[in-house]
Amino acid sequence: MFEPRPKEQNYAWVPRADHPQKNRYGQSIETVPAGHELRGKSLNINGDNAVSDNPNRYKQHGFYFNADRCISCHACEAACSEKNDLPAHIAFRSVGYVEGGTYPAYTRLNISMACNHCDDPVCLKGCPTRAYTKFAEYGAVLQDPDICFGCGYCTWVCPYNAPQLDTQAGHVSKCNMCVDRLEVGLKPACSSACLAGALDFGIIETTPEDRHQLETQIPGFPTPEITHPNIRFQQVNSLPREMKRTDAMPLRYERDEQGEGGPYVPKVDDDGRPMRWGLGRLSTRENPLVVFTLVTQLVVGAFLALFLGPMAGLPVPTPASHPVAWPLLVFGLIGIETLGLVLSTLHLGRPHRFYRAFNNLKYSPVSREVAGVAVFYNLLGLYAVLKGLPVLTGWLPAGVVDGLSLAVGWGAALAGLAALYFMHRIYRIPARPYWHHWQVLTSFYGNMLTLGALAVGLVSMALALSAGEHYAQLMAVLAVPAVLGLMAEAFGLWRHAHDLNAKGGEGAAGHYLQRTDFGKVYWLRNGLLVVSALVIAALAAAGADGVIGLVLWAAVSVLVVAAAVAGRALFYAVVVPTTMPGAFFWKNAGFAEHARSTGLAKMPQVGVLADTH
Numbered sequence: 001m002f003e004p005r006p007k008e009q010n011y012a013w014v015p016r017a018d019h020p021q022k023n024r025y026g027q028s029i030e031t032v033p034a035g036h037e038l039r040g041k042s043l044n045i046n047g048d049n050a051v052s053d054n055p056n057r058y059k060q061h062g063f064y065f066n067a068d069r070c071i072s073c074h075a076c077e078a079a080c081s082e083k084n085d086l087p088a089h090i091a092f093r094s095v096g097y098v099e100g101g102t103y104p105a106y107t108r109l110n111i112s113m114a115c116n117h118c119d120d121p122v123c124l125k126g127c128p129t130r131a132y133t134k135f136a137e138y139g140a141v142l143q144d145p146d147i148c149f150g151c152g153y154c155t156w157v158c159p160y161n162a163p164q165l166d167t168q169a170g171h172v173s174k175c176n177m178c179v180d181r182l183e184v185g186l187k188p189a190c191s192s193a194c195l196a197g198a199l200d201f202g203i204i205e206t207t208p209e210d211r212h213q214l215e216t217q218i219p220g221f222p223t224p225e226i227t228h229p230n231i232r233f234q235q236v237n238s239l240p241r242e243m244k245r246t247d248a249m250p251l252r253y254e255r256d257e258q259g260e261g262g263p264y265v266p267k268v269d270d271d272g273r274p275m276r277w278g279l280g281r282l283s284t285r286e287n288p289l290v291v292f293t294l295v296t297q298l299v300v301g302a303f304l305a306l307f308l309g310p311m312a313g314l315p316v317p318t319p320a321s322h323p324v325a326w327p328l329l330v331f332g333l334i335g336i337e338t339l340g341l342v343l344s345t346l347h348l349g350r351p352h353r354f355y356r357a358f359n360n361l362k363y364s365p366v367s368r369e370v371a372g373v374a375v376f377y378n379l380l381g382l383y384a385v386l387k388g389l390p391v392l393t394g395w396l397p398a399g400v401v402d403g404l405s406l407a408v409g410w411g412a413a414l415a416g417l418a419a420l421y422f423m424h425r426i427y428r429i430p431a432r433p434y435w436h437h438w439q440v441l442t443s444f445y446g447n448m449l450t451l452g453a454l455a456v457g458l459v460s461m462a463l464a465l466s467a468g469e470h471y472a473q474l475m476a477v478l479a480v481p482a483v484l485g486l487m488a489e490a491f492g493l494w495r496h497a498h499d500l501n502a503k504g505g506e507g508a509a510g511h512y513l514q515r516t517d518f519g520k521v522y523w524l525r526n527g528l529l530v531v532s533a534l535v536i537a538a539l540a541a542a543g544a545d546g547v548i549g550l551v552l553w554a555a556v557s558v559l560v561v562a563a564a565v566a567g568r569a570l571f572y573a574v575v576v577p578t579t580m581p582g583a584f585f586w587k588n589a590g591f592a593e594h595a596r597s598t599g600l601a602k603m604p605q606v607g608v609l610a611d612t613h
Contacts, residue, residue, distance in 0.1 A: 066200070111220055113160055242255075298447070446489035522570060528559050
């Protein structure tokens, strides 16, 4: 058990107060009823199997933040970091701020934020390794870094930037509510250390002494509807109608109502920045995912063309027509998919624990995507062996091989389509509004159609030329899915931009970055999509054939790939999450970029890693 100091001050103890039966979201504050099997168990803190006699052990606890009192001394940060022995680049609790008004009526609102131990923790549902648990004891959401393999998906889905991905250590860790202190009745270290009495702690929905508000939002705090967080706020001092962030996020918070008390909503902070290429910032930590997603979509699309094409009478390569080229083509697809899988695995903080990705099939879209891709990958390999390597299957009756290969082929086709659907579900995240749109689905399936059709088409043209045959008729048919895929991508992007601007907030801020910091790449990608679709349609209509036709088709394929890579890189580079505001230096992506470019990041005390992965 945690050892309290001999003369622990009264303010450090969790108050025992009357509370309602349910919180404002309808969730019972009693985490489990009396006599439940979860009661009376030890948390085994530091190997101690003792059980606390705290009478409020099975009640949902939470933080209380009085924004009017916070002086931004960062004592809560320091106490948390000391308590958890954190390196300089990791902070379970951090203090950011927004500011507004003009001199002499300038106002700054500080916000101290850590994990809110939500009623509906999206980190728990999203984590593929099941490293998270919502405990009956105090309602704490705890995470086990030893189970985590460092994919960082929980850092995407959390609206409050609570889970911290330590790329140096290779895993995520976060606030644990100081359950060891709670077991003996003490508040978490952060709230005990607060100098101004701004940060408090207790049973949720109970009002601390000398306070009167229990609000669920203040300026800069994301909507509580995503996770139902267990934090309550007080903020009564007058604020300007508009508050701005001081970090790199192009966001401001504006009160819709002219009078006091109206809610603040996030809006784009248009600072008039010029249109740039932004090529240096286009390369992100997610580069392996750019390759993995595009490669998987290409391989699924190419397999569908090879599998379904002969059924539709298309002269695509088959094992019968090309007994050497067909296996090389299919095993080539398996090879590039293997490359994509290797890159996505090495992207993990702990690649050797990749097998844990299957642990949360019930909830995590990451687990489902991994399972879908794994099933597709293995069925594709089996199909390639059955159809392309008769030396291995010659001992079986021909009818058995044909029937089995047909069943495996349909299984691979369905698994590939399902894998792309689960892949798109990974990005439907309310905490990242730029991604939370059906355009992700049209993009992924659109790339499947276009890249798959062109890949099979290029190989088919080369084989036809080597045999002295024509391919114009085949390419006229393959041009249909290729153009449809580009049209789906273009239509989705058009509606995406319209819907983001109409809704505003972080999604519109991401689109603003796309049109400014990366504006030249954005418009180049859009132009490539249109030009590629027109050229493909023209080549198909003109019946391009021969060597010149192959060169033209190869050239337009390069344009399509360039558009796909640029679009996918933008997808990861411009997303603005609903994270809490940072400070001018700390928790500021702009400062982190500056620190890495100038060499400041080489000093550990700066709190920025020189190499993110």
